[in-house]
Amino acid sequence: MKAISRLSCAISLAVLLPLSATAGEVEVLHWWTSGGEKRAADTLQKLVEAQGHKWKDFAVAGGGGEAAMTVLKTRAVSGNPPAAAQIKGPDIQEWGELGLLADLNDVAAEQKWDDLLPPQVVDVMKYQGDYVAVPVNVHRVNWLWINPQVFEKAGATPPTTLDEFFAAADKLKAAGFIAIAHGGQPWQDGTVFEDLAFSILGPEGFRKAFVEQDRATLTGDKMVEVFAALQKLRGYIDADAAGRDWNSATGMVIDGKAGMQIMGDWAKSEWTAAGKVAGKDYECLAFPGTQGSFAFNIDSLAMFKLSNADNRKAQEDLARTVMGNEFQEFFNQNKGSIPVRMDQDMSSFDACAQKSMADFKDAAAGGGLQPSLAHGMAASSYVQGAVFDVVTNFFNDPKADPKRAAQQLAAAIQAVQ
Template identity: 40%
Template structure:
C-alpha cells in the first residue's frame, strides 16, 4: 500500500487461480496457536512495521505465520491470495485495500467484524469519511491499520539547500527547480516505471491545478464534463513536463528504490505517498535535517488518504477463530496502532491515537487531516483502490500510463481517450 500495498493488480483467470491454489492448499493448514497473515509489505520499513504486530501477538502466546509475497507493488500478494480463496485455503487474515475487500466479501469469504467494531467503538474513533470504504452495506468487514497521505513531495535537504532551501509550492516552481537540478547533473525526479507511481503524480497535479472540487468531480463522480475540461487538458500537459525530469532508466524500478535515490542525493525529489518516510526513518534520517516533507505543489492542506486494511477470513477451526479474534482486537489497540504507524511512515486512522510520538511530518499530517476534513479537502485515493471500482480505476490508470509512455500522444488525445474509457467503464 506500498506501499507498501500499492497496486495495479487484476484478477487472473479463475482457471489459473484454481491451479495455483490447488498446488498450495495442502501447505497452508492453520497451525494451532498461530495467526497466518498474507500481505505484500516487504520493504525494510514495511517489514519493521509488521514486526511490531508479530511481537505484540507473541506477548499473548500467539505465533505469527508470515506469508509475505513481494513484487509488483502488492499485486503478486493479491493474486496469491485469490488463488488461496479459489482453493478453499484462506489464511486467517490478509492486508488489502477497501475495494478489494468488497470483492472478497462478495465471494462470501469474510467474517463480519461488527461485534469487534462495536466493542472497539470504531464508529467514534475513525473519520466518518473513511467508514463507507471499510464497510459493506453498513457492516464492518475490515479494520484499517494505516492512514497514509498520498499527495506528498520528498526532497533531499542538502540538494535543496543549493537552490535556496525553499520547497516548491506550485507546479511552475517545481518545474523551475527541476530544471536547475538537471543542469547541475542531479536527477530532479526519482520515479519508478510502475503505472501507479505515474498515476500518483497525475493525481497530485490534478489537485494542484484544479483543487479538491475538481478532483471530486473528475474522479470520484467521474463527471464527463470535468474530464473533458481545460483543467484536465492542462493536467496532462503539466504531467508531461514533470515526467521529463525523471531519468530514462526508471522502467521496472520499485518505489522504495526511487526513494533511496533521494536519500542518497542521486535524485533531488520524489512525489510519493508518505510510506516513503518509513524508508528515510529506517536509515535514521531526520525530517528537516536530512529530508523535507511537504504536500505536493499546490495541494496545501488537502489530504488524499490511503488506508491499508486487514480482513479476516472465515475459519472452521475453533483455535483459528480464537486467534483471529485476538488479532482483530490487537489491530484496534491504540498502542499497537501507534507503533505500527510510527514505523510505517503513516498516521493512524484512529483519531484517538496521540500525536506526541510522531515526527514533524506525522504531526503535520495529523493537523492537515483535521483541516481537510473541515474544508472538504479530505479525498479518497482512486489509484489505491478506494474511491473507484476496479474497472473505473483501470480506465483512469490505463489512460495515464498510455500518455506517460507515448510521447506522441497529445493532451487533447489523452482527454478524449480518458473520456471514452470512463464512459465505457461506467
C-alpha cells in the same frame, strides 16, 4: 525506541498470563515482507500469540499485493480462506458481495471505532453497514520530498504552487541537478498524475473524476491542463528513469543527485534508514496546490467467515490488537505512515508524521480527505489499470496531445465499468 520497549513489556506481561481457554488459530495473508513492514508484522504475530492464540503466517511477497490476491482467490474458491487477508479499498466491497466476510461489529463497538475513525475511513471498512475489515494505517500520497541542501546550492525555493514547482525545477536543472527523481513504472507515473490532478482539479473535482467517474470532468479543460502539466514535468526527469524502483529514486534525492521526488510517505522510511532527520536533512511538503487536502491509501485486514468458535475468537483478538495504541504506534513508525486512530499520541513521531496527522484531521473535517486512485482506494483495479495504461502511454510519448489523452482517459474508464 519508546514504542519498541512498551511493546516488549506488553508481550512479556501477556506471556505471564494464563492462556485463554478459547485459544484459536489465526491465519493472516499479507505482503508485509520488506524491512520495517516485516518487523511490524512479526510484532503483531507476537502480540497475538501472547494472548494464547496460534499465528499462521501467510506472507506472499511481490507485486504490491497482486500475487497475494491470486493466492487468496484460489483459497476462497476452494472454500478454505484464511482468517484475515490484506485487502483494501473497493476490493473490500467486492469480497463482501460474495458473502465471505465476517462482521467485526462487536469489536468495533467495544473499542468505539466510530469515534476513533473519520467517517471517510469507516465507509471503506464497512460492507452494508457492518464492519468487515480493520484499518492498519494511513498513508498520504500527495507528498513532495526535497533535499534542502540541493535547493540551497541551486538557489531554489521550496514550492507551494505548481508555478513555483516548475520554477524550482528550472533552477535545479540549470544548476546541473536532476530536478525530479522518478521511476518509470506505471504506478509511479500514476502517482505523479494523481497528485497533479489533485492540485489542478481540487478535492471535489478529483472525487468527481475518479470516484464518481464523471465524464464531463474526465474530458474537461481542467483534465486537459493536468495532462499538459504531466507533459511539462516529463522534461525534468532524467533519461534513465525507465523501470527504476521508487526507493532508488528516493536514494537519488538522499544522495544529492536530485532535488525533488513526488511520492507517498513510504518514501520516508528510506530517509530514516539513511539516518536522516525530518525537517533538517529533508523536507516533506504537501504537493504544491494540495495544501489542506489529503489523498489517502489505507492498509487493512479483511476478516473471513470462520466456522470454528476458537478461531473466531482469535480473529476478533487480532482486530483488537491492530486497533490498539501500541501496535498502531510501532507499525506506523516502521512503515512511514500514520496511525488511523484520531486520538493517537503523536509525540514520539517525527515532524513529517506529526504534520501528516494534523493535515489528516483537517482534511477529514473539511472535505479534503479523498481516496487515492493510484493506490487502489478510489475505484476498482480495472479502472485503476485503465488509467495507468492511458497515463503511461501519454507520459512516454513526447508528441502526445493532452486533449486527446483526456478523451482516451474517459473512454478507457467507461470500457471497464
